[in-house]
Amino acid sequence: MKQLLTLNINGETKEVWTSTHKTLLEVLREDLYLTGTKHGCELGECGACSVLIDGEPVLACLILPVEVQGQEIQTIEGLAKNGVPHPLQTAFAEQGASQCGYCSPAMLMTAKALLEINSNPDSNTIREALSGTLCRCTGYSKIIEAVEQAAGELAVMRQNS
Amino acid sequence: MGKGFGLGCGSYLSGAGLPIYWNKMPHSGVQIKIDRGGGVTVFCGSTDIGQGSNSVLAGIVAEELGIDIGDIIVVTADTDLTPVDLGSYSSRVTLMTGNAAIDAARPLREKILSAASEVLKIPAEKLMLRNSSVLSKNGSGEPVPFVDAVQWAETKYGILGSVGSYTPPSRGGKYKGGGVGPSPNYSYSACVAEVTCDPESGIYRVDKLWMAHDIGQAINEKLVIGQVEGSAYMGLSEAMMEEQIYRTGKDNPGGLHKTPSMLDYKSLTALDMPEIETFLVETHDPEGPYGAKEAGQGPLLPIMPAIANAIYNAVGVRVDEVPITPEKIYQGLKGLKSGKPRGSGVIGRVGPNKFPKITFPEAIKVKSVDG
Amino acid sequence: MLRLPPFEYQAPNSIAEAVAMKAECGDSAMFVSGGTDLFPNMKRRQFTPKILIGLRKLSELRSISLDDSGNGLMIGSGVSLSEVAEHPEILNNFPALAKAASLVSAPQLRNMGTIGGNLCLDTRCNYYNQTFQWRKSLGFCLKKTESPMQNGAICWVARSSPKCLAVSSSDCAPVMVALDTEFHLMNSDGKRIVPAGEFYKNDGMDFLNKTPDELLVSIHLPFHEGWRMNYRKLSRRDAIDFPVLGVAVALRLDTSGNCMEARIVLGAVASCPLRAFEAEKLLVGGSLTAEGSLTRIENTAQVAAKLAKPMDNTDMTLGFRKKMVTQFVAETIKEVLK
Known part of the structure; x- marks a missing residue:
């Protein structure tokens, strides 16, 4: 059908x-x-x-x-707008938060949802928010650091706008 | 709650001395093309599976030619276009493709410097390639753009292209197992693990890992740390829970996997994985490109002993097999309480009671090639 | 790839319409709300309904409100587990429920999965929750499925067992039993109210006191003035996993610390949540804060643990899970008293 x-x-x-x-x-x-x-x-x-x-x-x-x-x-x-990567994407690239890349779309979208309701999450909150997606490459630490970095950059962008 | 620290060490190889299919040809090949616009393209059969081998190739060629890593095009993993590389396994890629890339890049560097030397009337050995320019080593004169020097070289030598290969040194001894050949070099890792273990149940969590890895030389520090931490994750997941179990017995003569799904085959989630602090130790191995060694597998090894030692330190139970599960620790705790040794004869020890029965052939005695 | 079997999708506009559709279609139709339990089972061919009646759009099922008398909360069965975990009224009045909901699987799944779905969760077994091919290679087990060709005669967990031993794996169900909750069911004939304690049956196949045409519409939680409560879960990982043991404890204490009423309910150690009546009696009637009460708590936990008969069909060894019941019950009581 x-x-x-x-x-x-x-x-x-x-x-x-x-x-x-x-x-x-x-x-x-x-x-x-x-x-x-x-x-x-x-x-x-x-x-x-x-x-x-x-x-x-x-x-x-x-x-x-x-x-x-x-x-x-x-x-x-x-996620990227008009060819400009989202701060999360930039942070993932800079921190090495993506290796094989298979979990990256899920990690990025989940992190985006988190940062929209919590602009300054601590690392435990980030871990909790990302806990439903398995990553076999990174050990999660670079992903968490990238989300922290993006949260900081988004805060600066909000201040400047 | 029992708090414990444990230390583990491990060593691993950077590729094998002989290829998986036996021959005397190179293990890795790199081809470089420089066009008259100054564009540099690197071709190699290596496969970037996320470990960053493309970045290693670009980084090494950029270093040799004194240009920006972002100005290099890398073409890999396409056997129609690229020379051979044996593949992403055995922690071999950085060492082997890296050496092949240096081998390919150096003749090109020599040609560019030699052509520049003629035009600038400065001896080639007093020139260098840096910041996308030809510079004199003593700082005199104006820098010449890389592209100009490339055109001088093409004028002098014709189209600029080069190939490089890497074959590991022959070091194999004539003893059983020596056929695979010793690795070109070896990495060394150490891990300290901090655990909190409940002395009643054996349920524990790993609070933190400190990882130190002898990388020889980090070609790309961020990627190396990524490899070390990823290995730590793999090792910890294996130490704590990952296990292949097959249902056997008369109904299952072939053995049916007990946990054939990502729910049942447990691996650590972001909530189970502790913070990792990573230290890179640079020792400059003579066989590695710029002294580099592997990072993608070795750091996995010290995790299991570190966790086992930390559990012992925390609650006095010695688990001698992986995964080190709360169930096994609980068994050991029961043993400690009762004071009765289990099968192994050691109180508070859990693990295989004897070495599995294997009939070994007679030992072959050989003389070391080093005397 | 694991694909859903083909089906026809119907979207009713009201609960009445939904139960009427089900009455008309009979066994060929199933209700679906969050889909987090049914769809994996459909992909593995445990269920192959011809028609799915989708409840996701029914706003009637998605509200949390005061009951008519103002003595409790009515939670619609379609409320997501995330909302149950975060709703201020639930956090304030029923913290054990909020905690249990927050411990189900992982955030994405809690955003989709509903409280009704968690309470009606199909019982689980690591011989049953496998792909069609895996189950076929071993031989299909006792636990019935839609398709007659999949009906085996053996319980692989215990060959001699006449009944299925699949495990009740809901985090929220033990809490509901502990809180004397009432489940409001509806079919085309009308409504029925079943206390949570009578909703679950200790049979892995026939585990709910609910006919297939009945829809769990809402859950009534009476306010528990003067009660304290908690829930603890044992699972190998801190996310994604089902419980291999769940303990819900609720206690009503008077001002001097005497226990007036007690509820202890065990989850994931049988085919239904198990209420530990005998153990509860040991807690009621005296102080739980005075000296010597620790021994009483330990005894209570040991009595409660006798009920648990875990089988080798989940993660973690059954001996360990059994041992953990005593410790988890004692610790949960102590946490409640803190």
């Missing part, structure tokens, strides 16, 4: 004609070619597929796209 979906992704309205039983992750990657969001365990155990729905991190592998029509979906593809 197929259905027509109208999804708001990274501020753009997208129409997709696709199978009803496809998850949001599958629709993003296979129908919309937004392959930045990663397939991990597909069972809600690793966090690699995290995207934001109305600003909250959720697991795209366990969401039916039909249920998030009308809500704001944010994926890693929308």
